[in-house]
Amino acid sequence: MFRFLNYKLNRKILFAFFLIILIPGVFSFWANYYTRYKTVRFETELRLRDGVSAYFNEFETIKEKCLAVASVYSKKSFITDRLIHGVSEQFENEIIDFYKMNLLDIIEIEDIDGKVIFRGHNPSISGDVKIDQPLIREGLEGKLGVSFEHGKSGFAIRAVAPIEYNGQVIGSFMAGSLFSRDFVDYLKTLTLMDNGIYRGDSKIIATYQGLENLNEETISRLKAGETIIRRNQILNNDRYSIILEPIILKGDYWGAVCLGISVESSDKAFKYFNHQIAIIVTLGVLIALVIYFFLARSINASFMKIISGFSDFSFDYPNDEITIGKNDVFSIIASNYNLLIHRIDLYNQRIKKLQDELIKSARFATAGQVAAGLAHEIRNPLSSIKMMAQIVRARHLKESAGEEEMTIILEEIDRINDKVKELLEFSHTTRMDFTDQDIHPIIEGVLKLLSYLIEQNGIDLSIYLDSNLPELYVDSEKLRICFMNLFVNAIQAMPDGGQLSVSTRSDDEWVSIRICNTWNSGDILSAEDLFEPFLTTKKEGTGLGLAISKLEIERHQGKIDVFQMEGEICFDIRLPVNSAVGEIG
Numbered sequence: 001m002f003r004f005l006n007y008k009l010n011r012k013i014l015f016a017f018f019l020i021i022l023i024p025g026v027f028s029f030w031a032n033y034y035t036r037y038k039t040v041r042f043e044t045e046l047r048l049r050d051g052v053s054a055y056f057n058e059f060e061t062i063k064e065k066c067l068a069v070a071s072v073y074s075k076k077s078f079i080t081d082r083l084i085h086g087v088s089e090q091f092e093n094e095i096i097d098f099y100k101m102n103l104l105d106i107i108e109i110e111d112i113d114g115k116v117i118f119r120g121h122n123p124s125i126s127g128d129v130k131i132d133q134p135l136i137r138e139g140l141e142g143k144l145g146v147s148f149e150h151g152k153s154g155f156a157i158r159a160v161a162p163i164e165y166n167g168q169v170i171g172s173f174m175a176g177s178l179f180s181r182d183f184v185d186y187l188k189t190l191t192l193m194d195n196g197i198y199r200g201d202s203k204i205i206a207t208y209q210g211l212e213n214l215n216e217e218t219i220s221r222l223k224a225g226e227t228i229i230r231r232n233q234i235l236n237n238d239r240y241s242i243i244l245e246p247i248i249l250k251g252d253y254w255g256a257v258c259l260g261i262s263v264e265s266s267d268k269a270f271k272y273f274n275h276q277i278a279i280i281v282t283l284g285v286l287i288a289l290v291i292y293f294f295l296a297r298s299i300n301a302s303f304m305k306i307i308s309g310f311s312d313f314s315f316d317y318p319n320d321e322i323t324i325g326k327n328d329v330f331s332i333i334a335s336n337y338n339l340l341i342h343r344i345d346l347y348n349q350r351i352k353k354l355q356d357e358l359i360k361s362a363r364f365a366t367a368g369q370v371a372a373g374l375a376h377e378i379r380n381p382l383s384s385i386k387m388m389a390q391i392v393r394a395r396h397l398k399e400s401a402g403e404e405e406m407t408i409i410l411e412e413i414d415r416i417n418d419k420v421k422e423l424l425e426f427s428h429t430t431r432m433d434f435t436d437q438d439i440h441p442i443i444e445g446v447l448k449l450l451s452y453l454i455e456q457n458g459i460d461l462s463i464y465l466d467s468n469l470p471e472l473y474v475d476s477e478k479l480r481i482c483f484m485n486l487f488v489n490a491i492q493a494m495p496d497g498g499q500l501s502v503s504t505r506s507d508d509e510w511v512s513i514r515i516c517n518t519w520n521s522g523d524i525l526s527a528e529d530l531f532e533p534f535l536t537t538k539k540e541g542t543g544l545g546l547a548i549s550k551l552e553i554e555r556h557q558g559k560i561d562v563f564q565m566e567g568e569i570c571f572d573i574r575l576p577v578n579s580a581v582g583e584i585g
Contacts, residue, residue: 041267044244044261045229046240048243050191052243053193055191065175066157066175066176069107070174070175073161076094080170081321083109083165104158106151108172108173109119110136110140111170113129113131114132115130115132122152127459134174135307146160150199154178154180156177156178158174159176160172166427170375179197192258194208194236194240196257197256199255201215209236210237211233211258218244227246239263240261240263243259302334303322309322310324321341375481385413389413411484432555434473435472435476439469439513443465446484447463450484450491457494459500460499464504466504466505469504469506469511470577472577473574474575475555475556478552478556482552483513487500489546500518502515513575514570514572515573517568519567556575557575559573562571
């Protein structure tokens with residue numbers, strides 16, 4: 001099952017994979033642990049500060065509410081009537097009904113002497129005098145005032161507004177909200193934290209037990225306006241993180257607000273998240289290992305294909321390509337291997353081609369040597385025979401008898417002499433004489449010489465010459481020999497008539513001459529065989545005509561190809577337009 005681990009590479013990958021997963025996993029666990037620890041502390045402190053802000057915002061809201069109620073009701077006419085006349089039917093309906101709405105805990109009306117003539121929260125104890133209270137004096141002096149005061153009902157936020165009649169202050173209206181259990185319970189609901197209020201160093205009211213008094217060091221810091229944050233403060237027999245914020249009234253320390261968050265609940269959440277992270281990291285490592293083993297099998301399969309491909313590689317036989325269907329590093333190796341064997345195949349083909357060309361060159365060289373020897377051996381006696389035949393005809397054939405036979409002998413001698421010339425041309429190429437030429441007159445001149453044969457064989461000739469053809473740097477005599485061989489070859493291939501066409505065209509690099517003739521003799525020889533010297537399908541041919549034509553075209557740095565299409569065989573000659581041909585051969 002784990003045979004892939006036999007390879008050192010796979011073991012290294014496994015080890016690296018394990019370290020890549022384990023080290024970041026452990027680091028992530030530690031980083032998460034430390035980050036969450038710092039985050040919990042930071043979030044706890046942030047929540048405490050936000051809670052204090054909410055607490056003091058609530059103070060401000062209550063102040064504004066108390067002040068608004070005092071300001072509005074101090075201007076009511078039924079309040080003025082009650083103070084002046086001592087009775088007002090509307091007063092009983094309005095002020096008592098308003099108090100019963102429980103929007104405020106305290107509603108009081110004092111006359112000009114500070115005597116309470118109405119107390120909504122404790123009506124039975126009305127009649128007491130509060131002229132000594134600074135807040136009441138502010139109202140009787142015609143000022144709006146807000147303060148944290150202690151009265152018979154307890155500590156409260158109180159606001160006072162003057163009651164005026166004809167421009168004179170005749171009393172004050174006080175509205176307030178108590179620091180009661182309902183108050184701190186409401187703020188606990190608002191802030192989601194236990195909270196309490198201290199007057200000086202003593203606790204007035206709170207939702208928690210403990211921390212009844214603040215020590216001198218704490219009071220000193222609070223009087224300096226410092227916000228105090230403590231951790232592990234015991235409240236409700238539990239550890240809390242608390243914040244103490246001073247309450248400053250008119251520039252003096254009045255007391256403090258305390259809010260607290262249970263550390264135990266934070267620790268539980270902290271430990272829970274640590275446990276979850278540990279489980280996630282462990283599961284991540286296990287899942288990663290499982291994924292690795294499946295991945296390793298895939299890697300090993302690709303690895304084995306690569307090894308097998310290289311092991312079976314051969315220079316002597318075709319090599320199979322390595323096929324890997326994934327886009328990974330192994331597919332890149334496989335692609336490069338496939339490219340390598342493809343290039344090797346190309347090199348083998350080139351080597352084979354070079355070998356064939358070497359063999360052909362050797363054959364050409366041998367054929368040239370043989371041809372040269374035969375040409376010299378035949379030409380000398382042939383010249384003597386021709387000379388003797390001419391003498392015989394001049395001296396002894398005075399009459400017409402025998403004249404025809406002698407003429408045939410001389411013609412056959414000339415034909416043999418032409419073949420010898422071909423052998424000499426093939427075995428020893430003559431010097432090239434290049435000039436700028438229009439090749440159309442060369443083609444037309446050859447066709448004019450062969451017009452009798454074309455007409456005699458019943459051949460239809462079609463000529464399509466490009467009038468814009470540029471002049472070429474060529475040897476006109478060598479091209480004439482080349483075209484002569486090609487046209488004669490075409491004419492001889494159509495003894496019973498057919499179509500012969502010649503066309504020219506050009507582009508920026510090449511001038512093309514295409515010669516096509518009707519071909520009904522089945523498959524043609526390959527291009528290599530057609531231009532092979534001494535290889536011919538004619539009974540009387542030497543097989544040198546096309547070989548010489550190809551040789552002359554190549555000496556012009558041109559190309560000649562042959563192909564068959566729609567019952568025709570075509571020779572396509574291409575000569576360079578801008579040739580830098582020098583003297584070759």
